[in-house]
Amino acid sequence: MKKNTVKKLITAIGVTALMLGSLTGCGSTEAAAETTEVVEETVTEDAAAEVAEVEETVEETVEEENVDLNGTITMAGSTSMEKFANALAESFMAKYPGVTVTAEFTGSSAGVESVLAGSVDIGNSSRNLKEEEIANGAVENIVAIDGIAVVTDAANTVTGLTKDQLIGIYTGEIKNWSELGGEDLAIVVVGREAGSGTRGAFEEILEIEDACVYANELDSTGAVMAKVASTPGAIGYVSLDVLDDTVIALTLDEVEPSAETIKSGEYFLSRPFVMATNGEIAEQSEAVQAMFDYLQSDEGKELVASVGLIVVD
Amino acid sequence: MKGASMIREKRKIVNVEFIAQTVFTVCAFFAVMAVASITLYMIWNGTPAIFQVGIKEILFSSTWKPTADKPSFGILYVILTSIVGTILAILIGVPIGLLTAVFLAEVAPKRLAAIVKPAVELLAGIPSVIYGLLGLMILNPLMYKWEQVLFKGSETHQFTGGANLISAVIVLAVMILPTVINISESAMRAVSPQLKAASLALGASHIQTIFKVIIPAAKSGIISAVVLGVGRAIGEAMAISLVSGSSVNAPLPFNSVRFLTTAIVSEMGYASGLHRQVLFTIGLVLFVFIMIINITLSKVLKKGEKAND
Numbered sequence A: 001m002k003k004n005t006v007k008k009l010i011t012a013i014g015v016t017a018l019m020l021g022s023l024t025g026c027g028s029t030e031a032a033a034e035t036t037e038v039v040e041e042t043v044t045e046d047a048a049a050e051v052a053e054v055e056e057t058v059e060e061t062v063e064e065e066n067v068d069l070n071g072t073i074t075m076a077g078s079t080s081m082e083k084f085a086n087a088l089a090e091s092f093m094a095k096y097p098g099v100t101v102t103a104e105f106t107g108s109s110a111g112v113e114s115v116l117a118g119s120v121d122i123g124n125s126s127r128n129l130k131e132e133e134i135a136n137g138a139v140e141n142i143v144a145i146d147g148i149a150v151v152t153d154a155a156n157t158v159t160g161l162t163k164d165q166l167i168g169i170y171t172g173e174i175k176n177w178s179e180l181g182g183e184d185l186a187i188v189v190v191g192r193e194a195g196s197g198t199r200g201a202f203e204e205i206l207e208i209e210d211a212c213v214y215a216n217e218l219d220s221t222g223a224v225m226a227k228v229a230s231t232p233g234a235i236g237y238v239s240l241d242v243l244d245d246t247v248i249a250l251t252l253d254e255v256e257p258s259a260e261t262i263k264s265g266e267y268f269l270s271r272p273f274v275m276a277t278n279g280e281i282a283e284q285s286e287a288v289q290a291m292f293d294y295l296q297s298d299e300g301k302e303l304v305a306s307v308g309l310i311v312v313d
Numbered sequence B: 001m002k003g004a005s006m007i008r009e010k011r012k013i014v015n016v017e018f019i020a021q022t023v024f025t026v027c028a029f030f031a032v033m034a035v036a037s038i039t040l041y042m043i044w045n046g047t048p049a050i051f052q053v054g055i056k057e058i059l060f061s062s063t064w065k066p067t068a069d070k071p072s073f074g075i076l077y078v079i080l081t082s083i084v085g086t087i088l089a090i091l092i093g094v095p096i097g098l099l100t101a102v103f104l105a106e107v108a109p110k111r112l113a114a115i116v117k118p119a120v121e122l123l124a125g126i127p128s129v130i131y132g133l134l135g136l137m138i139l140n141p142l143m144y145k146w147e148q149v150l151f152k153g154s155e156t157h158q159f160t161g162g163a164n165l166i167s168a169v170i171v172l173a174v175m176i177l178p179t180v181i182n183i184s185e186s187a188m189r190a191v192s193p194q195l196k197a198a199s200l201a202l203g204a205s206h207i208q209t210i211f212k213v214i215i216p217a218a219k220s221g222i223i224s225a226v227v228l229g230v231g232r233a234i235g236e237a238m239a240i241s242l243v244s245g246s247s248v249n250a251p252l253p254f255n256s257v258r259f260l261t262t263a264i265v266s267e268m269g270y271a272s273g274l275h276r277q278v279l280f281t282i283g284l285v286l287f288v289f290i291m292i293i294n295i296t297l298s299k300v301l302k303k304g305e306k307a308n309d
Helices: A002-023 A029-065 A082-095 A108-117 A131-135 A163-170 A197-206 A221-230 A259-263 A286-296 A298-306 B002-053 B055-060 B076-107 B110-125 B128-150 B165-189 B193-201 B206-217 B219-235 B238-243 B260-268 B274-308
Strands: A071-077 A099-104 A122-125 A142-153 A188-192 A216-218 A234-239 A247-249 A270-278
Touching: A071 A082, A071 A108, A071 A286, A082 A099, A082 A286, A082 A298, A099 A286, A108 A122, A108 A270, A142 A197, A142 A221, A142 A259, A163 A188, A163 A197, A188 A197, A188 A221, A197 A234, A197 A270, A216 A221, A221 A234, A221 A247, A286 A298, B002 B055, B002 B274, B055 B076, B055 B274, B076 B110, B076 B165, B076 B206, B076 B219, B076 B260, B076 B274, B110 B165, B128 B165, B128 B238, B165 B219, B165 B238, B193 B206, B206 B219, B219 B260, B219 B274, B238 B260, B260 B274
Parallel strands: A071 A099, A071 A122, A188 A216, A188 A234
Antiparallel strands: A122 A270, A142 A234, A142 A247, A142 A270
C-alpha cells in the first residue's frame, strides 16, 4: 500500500504540473518560464494540503485510463465455467491492458485444490464449496448463477416434465416416452461423470444423489449435447448457456428455463458459479481485487448476462 | 618424437571412447529412470487408497459410487470390462490380422500386396481419437438400431443409444490389426525357405504348407504379436471413451460399460480426496496388468529364441 501511495503522489504532481503548464502554454516564453517556477513553488508549498484532493482526482483518472494496474491473474477450475471465464478474461484484459488473465479448465475440485495450493489466484467452481475446502481457507465468492436445462433430441414430442417425472426418468422408474405422453420410444438417460459440478448440482437439487441410473456418463457438456442431439429418445442435462437449436429444452413444472424464471425462483434447476480465493478478496493482489470490482460493475453484470448466466445482486 | 605423438593420439582416442561411453550410459539411464520413477509414482499414489478402502472392497465389489455420502469404490465391473473387452477384441482382431499376414507373406500377388501393405501401415498411424469418432458416428447409430429391435418391449434393459461393449470391442479389434499383421507377417517371412520347400516337395499343397508348416514355425512371433495386441487393447482410452457410454455396468454386449482406462480419464477432472486416490489405484491396477503382459511377452520371446537355437 505504501509503495502505491508514493507512486500515486508522483503521478499526481506530474499530472497537476502538466495541466497547469498546458493552461499557461499560450503566453510568451518568458512568461511561461516564470509561471512554471511559480507553479513548482505552489506545488511544494501546498503539496501536503492538496494531497487528499489530488489523490481523488488521480484515482478517477486512473480508472479511466487503467494504466496503473499491472500483473497477472491465473484461474483454474470448472469446465462448465469455461465460456464465462474466457469472456471475463477477454473483456477484463481489454479494460486493463496491463493485466494478463489466464484460465485453465481442470474441473471444480481441481480448481479449488490449485487455489488452496497457491498455484493459481482464483479457483473456479460450479458448485458450492465443500466444508473441507472452506476449512482449508477457501472463500466462496458467488459471481453468477447458472441454470441447468433438461434437453431432449429435437424430434421428441414431449415438451415438458414435472419434477417427479424427471426424478422417475433419472432413477430408472420411467423407461419409455409413451409413459409421459410421447411416442413409443425408449428413454436413453444421458448424464455427466461422478464429480462433475453439473451432475452434483442436478442430483442435489432433485435429491436423487447417487440414485441415478445413467446409460451414458459423458465427461463434458459438449459431449452430452452431441449425444442427446444425435440419439432419438435421449434425455440429458446441460448448462443453460450452451443451449442451441440441436436440442429441445424441456419446461419443468411448466416453467421455461430462462434467466427471469431462475431469478424469480420459479425454475428449480439452478446452481452458483463460485470464484474461490485463498482468503478474503481484500487479501488478494490488486489485479484480483480489480477483477471482483469489475464483476460488480455494470459492465461486469452485462458480461455475466451476455454468456447466459444470471447476475447475483 | 614419433613415439610421443603416437601416445598423444592414443590418448585422444581413449578420451573420445570415454566420452562416448558416458553419453550412452546417461541416455540408457534416462529410460531406466523414467520406468523406475513411473513405477514408484504409481505405487506411491495408488496404495494409500488401498489401505483406506480395503483391497477386497476395491477389487471385488461391483458398486461404484465415489461421490455418495457413504462412497463405495468397487471396480469389479471395470476390471471385468477391461478383461472381457480385450479378450473379445483379440478374438475378432487376431484371426483377421493373422490371415491378412498370411495373405501378405504367402498368397498375395506382388501388385496387390503393394496396395494392402501400405494400407495396413497407414492404419497404424491413424490417431486413436479418429477411430473413436468413426465409432461414434457409424457404429453407435447402427448399434442403437439393433438395440431397439432386440430389446423391444424389454422391461429390464436400459437403452444406451448404441454406446455399448460391442462398439468398443469392434473399435479395439480394428485398432490392434496393424500390430498383429505387421509382427506376424515378419515372423512368417523369417521362416526358413527350406522348410517350405521341403513341405512342398513332400507333396503338401500351398495351403497345407501354410497351416501345417509356416504358421507353427512362426508361432513365437505370432504369440508376441497377440501379446502386443493385448497390450494395445487394454491400454487404449481415447477411442473407447467415445463409444462405450462410460457407465459402470457388467460387461454384457449391449450394456454401456467403463474400462480401466476410461474410468481414470472420465473422472480425473473433477475428482477430489479419496475419490482421486482411488483413481490412482485404478491406474495401479492397469499398470500391474500391463506389467504382467510385458513379462509374459519377454518370456514368450525367450522361449522362441531357445526353440530356434
